[in-house]
Amino acid sequence: MANIYGNDDDNRLNGTQFIDKIWGRSGDDIIRSYGGNDTVDGGEGNDRIYAGPGNNLVFGGSGNDFIETLGGHDRIRAGEGNDVVRAGHGNNDIILGSGNDHSISGAGRDRIDAGDGNDVVYAGGANDVILGGEGDDRMFGQAGHDRLVGGEGNDTLNGGAGADTMTGGEGADVFVFNGGVDRITDFDQDDDVINLSHYARFDSWADVRGAARQSGSDVVIHAGNDRLVIEDTRLGQLDADDFNW
Numbered sequence: 001m002a003n004i005y006g007n008d009d010d011n012r013l014n015g016t017q018f019i020d021k022i023w024g025r026s027g028d029d030i031i032r033s034y035g036g037n038d039t040v041d042g043g044e045g046n047d048r049i050y051a052g053p054g055n056n057l058v059f060g061g062s063g064n065d066f067i068e069t070l071g072g073h074d075r076i077r078a079g080e081g082n083d084v085v086r087a088g089h090g091n092n093d094i095i096l097g098s099g100n101d102h103s104i105s106g107a108g109r110d111r112i113d114a115g116d117g118n119d120v121v122y123a124g125g126a127n128d129v130i131l132g133g134e135g136d137d138r139m140f141g142q143a144g145h146d147r148l149v150g151g152e153g154n155d156t157l158n159g160g161a162g163a164d165t166m167t168g169g170e171g172a173d174v175f176v177f178n179g180g181v182d183r184i185t186d187f188d189q190d191d192d193v194i195n196l197s198h199y200a201r202f203d204s205w206a207d208v209r210g211a212a213r214q215s216g217s218d219v220v221i222h223a224g225n226d227r228l229v230i231e232d233t234r235l236g237q238l239d240a241d242d243f244n245w
Contacts (some may be wrong), residue, residue, distance in 0.1 A: 006031075006043070006242075015040075015052070023060075026047075037072070046081075055090070064099075072107070082117075089124075114139075118153075127162075132169070168192055174244075177221075183229045188240070189237055194230075195244045198221045202234075205240035 001019045008026040015022055015033035024031055025043040030050075030234050033040055037054040040211040043061045051058050055072040061080040066086040067076055067083065073090040082099045090104035096103055098116040105112065107125035114121055118135045119217045132139055139148045142160040150157055150168040157166040158176035172191040175184050178198035187194070196202040200224060210223070212221045212235055219230040219238065230238075 006063070010045075016244075019054075028063075042067075042079075052089075062095075071106075076082045091126075136171075177223075177226075177228045179226055181229070183231065185231050187230050187242075189231055189233075189242055193244055194228070194242060196221075196223075197245055199226075199245075202243075202245040204245070205243070208240075208243050208245070 002016050004013055004022045006013055006024045006029055007197040010027045011024055011029045011171055013022055013031045017035035017083045019036040020033055022031055022033060023041045026045055028045045029042055029047045029151045031040055032050045034052040035142055039057045040051055041050055041059040042065055044063055046063045048066045049058055051069040053070040053072055056068055056069055056074045058076045060067055064081045065083045068086045070088040071090055074092045076085055076094045078085055078096045080098050085094060085103040087094060087105040089108050090218050092105060092110045094103060094112045096115045096119060097156055099176040100117045101119045103112055104142045105124040109126040110123055111129045112121050113131045114137055114150050116134045119137045121130050123142055125144060127145045128141060129147045131149050132155050134152045136153045138156045138189055140158045141148055141164050143162060145162045146159050146164045148157045148159060148166045150173050152170045154171045156169060156174045159166055159182050160225055161179045163181040166211045167185045174193050174195055176195045202208055214235045215228045217232050219233045219235050223227040
């Protein structure tokens with residue numbers, strides 16, 4: 001195992017094929033770890049971190065960082081700043097921290113906590129969890145049975161393919177229904193909107209009303225084999241202002 005330390009300059013630090021611990025410290029560093037289950041801490045500065053195929057623990061630190069990991073089951077803590085995270089196909093645990101961050105994940109089962117800021121998150125394949133936190137976030141579950149929670153702010157929640165559960169939280173949220181059997185848990189008729197533009201069959205409120213049914217305490221909208229369940233909602237409460245098509 002190697003312990004590799006930078007300094008307050010702009011460092012270029014390379015790990016080994018074994019288990020490494022790398023600290024960039026201050027400065028705008030470029031850090032590359034290779035094989036092994038590595039720990040990388042960029043420290044202060046606008047760092048670029050490239051972690052190898054092991055199960056890595058990566059800290060971006062403060063600054064506008066770029067973090068890329070490969071196919072391991074990685075834990076990524078981006079830290080303060082406007083960060084970009086590209087995670088591989090493992091089952092990743094990502095905390096973006098404060099700042100306006102952008103995160104893209106691969107085909108694994110990921111948990112992504114966007115934190116404060118206006119963030120954009122693409123979760124990739126598999127069954128993922130996205131937590132928006134404070135800010136006006138845009139969340140894309142993509143493939144898989146995903147859970148999206150907007151938190152505070154005016155969020156856009158797009159579950160993608162699969163059976164997704166979407167909770168907007170506080171704010172004027174947009175729920176995008178575009179495939180599968182999706183569920184909205186907290187639709188607010190005063191603030192929120194449901195986007196149905198994926199479906200050509202919806203071109204008016206009459207089209208939406210004709211596809212909607214009351215099922216117990218929920219409203220269910222049918223689009224071929226796809227269904228959207230709007231929990232704890234009465235059909236008579238809904239109108240054209242609640243939808244985009």
